[in-house]
Structure formats: C-alpha cells, structure tokens
Amino acid sequence: MNPLEFKQALAEHDIHLTDQQMKQFHDYYQFLVQENQKMNLTAITAEPEVYLKHFYDSLTPAFYVPEFKDAISICDVGAGAGFPSLPLKIVFPQLQVTIIDSLNKRIKFLNELAQKLDLTGVSFIHSRAEDFGSKRSEHREQYDMVLARAVARLNVLAELCLPLVKKGGQFVALKASHTEEELTDAQYAIQKLGGQVTQDIAFELPETGDQRHILVITKKRQTPKTYPRKAGVPNKKPLVDREV
Numbered sequence: 660m661n662p663l664e665f666k667q668a669l670a671e672h673d674i675h676l677t678d679q680q681m682k683q684f685h686d687y688y689q690f691l692v693q694e695n696q697k698m699n700l701t702a703i704t705a706e707p708e709v710y711l712k713h714f715y716d717s718l719t720p721a722f723y724v725p726e727f728k729d730a731i732s733i734c735d736v737g738a739g740a741g742f743p744s745l746p747l748k749i750v751f752p753q754l755q756v757t758i759i760d761s762l763n764k765r766i767k768f769l770n771e772l773a774q775k776l777d778l779t780g781v782s783f784i785h786s787r788a789e790d791f792g793s794k795r796s797e798h799r800e801q802y803d804m805v806l807a808r809a810v811a812r813l814n815v816l817a818e819l820c821l822p823l824v825k826k827g828g829q830f831v832a833l834k835a836s837h838t839e840e841e842l843t844d845a846q847y848a849i850q851k852l853g854g855q856v857t858q859d860i861a862f863e864l865p866e867t868g869d870q871r872h873i874l875v876i877t878k879k880r881q882t883p884k885t886y887p888r889k890a891g892v893p894n895k896k897p898l899v900d901r902e903v
C-alpha cells in the first residue's frame with residue numbers, strides 16, 4: 660500500500676487526510692527507518708509495508724470500535740515505535756494520548772518523533788505498565804480507552820491495561836492471530852479485574868488478506884486494589900492461565 664493507496668483506503672472509512680497529515684505520515688516513515696538503523700524499532704521497513712502493517716493497521720480501532728469516536732483520553736501500553744497511538748493521534752489530533760513503554764530508548768525516539776511531527780497533547784512515560792497502574796498511581800482508572808498491540812498474551816495484558824481504564828471505558832487489544840484460546844485463558848483475569856469482553860471483531864487487512872482481531876473489553880466495575888501485582892512478586896493466586 661503506497662501513500663496514495665493509504666489515503667484512498669482511509670477515504671473508504673470516511674477519513675479524509677489533509678496534505679499536512681500525509682506529510683506527517685511521510686516524515687514518520689522517514690524518521691522510523693532512519694532511527695531503525697541505530698536501534699531495533701521494527702522488522703518492517705519497506706514503505707508499502709509500513710503504510711499497511713503499521714499505519715493502516717494502527718488505525719483500525721477507528722474503523723471498527725464504535726466507542727472510539729467518544730474517547731478523549733487514550734493510553735497506549737507498550738507502544739514501541741508508536742503503534743497504534745501515533746497514527747491515531749495524527750488522524751485525530753484532538754485526542755489526549757499517553758504512551759507507556761518500559762524501554763527508555765523507544766520513549767526517547769517517540770519524543771523526538773512527536774517534536775518532528777509537531778504533535779501536541781502526547782505524554783511519554785518510561786515505565787512498566789504494572790507500576791504505572793499500581794494501586795497508588797494517579798493514572799489508575801483515568802483513561803477512556805487503553806490500547807495495546809503486540810505486547811503480550813491477553814491474560815497478561817488484561818492485568819496491565821484494565822486498571823488504567825475508567826469505569827465504562829474500554830481496553831482494546833489489537834491481535835494478529837486467532838484469539839479463541841487466548842480469550843478462554845484470559846476470561847478469569849478479565850472478570851476479576853472488572854472487565855467484560857463486549858466485542859471480538861475479526862477482519863482482514865486489504866491487499867494481503869492478513870487476519871486481524873480487535874478485542875474490546877469494557878470496564879464494568881472498578882479493578883480491585885490488589886491488581887496489578889508488583890513485577891517479580893510470585894503469584895499466590897495467579898490470574899494467568901488459571902482455569903475459568
């Protein structure tokens with residue numbers, strides 16, 4: 660998918676990019692491949708692949724998750740090179756975005772990238788998500804929507820992300836492969852953390868037909884203060900891989 664095809668594909672979802680937004684994606688791509696030579700940011704570097712598998716893929720919650728249009732504050736857990744939150748921020752500049760990653764060099768890259776692209780209203784946090792959402796954290800239960808793409812299995816992700824979601828908000832997991840087994844493994848954790856799976860959206864990427872899933876977990880109740888556990892603390896009552 661070249662940049663023009665990207666623009667046309669978004670128009671099919673009623674998203675009409677301005678020249679300035681097209682330039683922001685162009686500059687994003689250039690800076691990503693440049694910095695990727697110095698640090699490990701992505702295995703995908705060819706321009707058409709980056710536009711399809713990073714940029715377009717990151718925007719899919721805006722196409723398929725109805726609650727996305729009402730979200731004001733979003734948090735991206737384990738953003739890596741900025742996916743999915745920075746493509747979303749370019750397209751929806753009014754979003755308040757918080758990005759968390761446990762690797763400082765990626766946070767530094769993202770900070771520089773945001774300056775290059777003139778993005779405002781983005782906070783970059785170098786932290787492990789389990790500390791960021793800990794029981795004394797001011798960030799707990801603060802976000803309309805928490806997103807994560809390619810970070811961990813769903814049972815682990817639920818424990819990292821659900822404490823950050825406001826009651827009534829959503830945790831959105833972007834997954835490549837089939838999620839039925841993952842979902843079964845994660846049901847106990849999701850329920851314990853105050854969530855409920857409200858949508859399991861399956862679709863294919865254009866051109867390649869690659870399978871994608873978006874799981875939407877709505878926060879129905881507050882997460883108990885006991886979650887998430889501190890990193891490294893042995894699980895007395897594991898949520899992970901526990902039978903439902």
Ligand SMILES: C[S@@+](CC[C@H](N)C(=O)[O-])C[C@H]1O[C@@H](n2cnc3c(N)ncnc32)[C@H](O)[C@@H]1O
Nearest residue numbers: 737738739742760761762786787788808809810
């Ligand atoms: C495979 S990369 C995926 C990056 C990006 N979301 C994407 O889709 O391309 C996973 C990222 O999650 C970060 N990460 C892993 N565990 C984390 C945790 N517990 N808290 C915060 N970041 C974490 C890693 O540093 C890495 O940048």
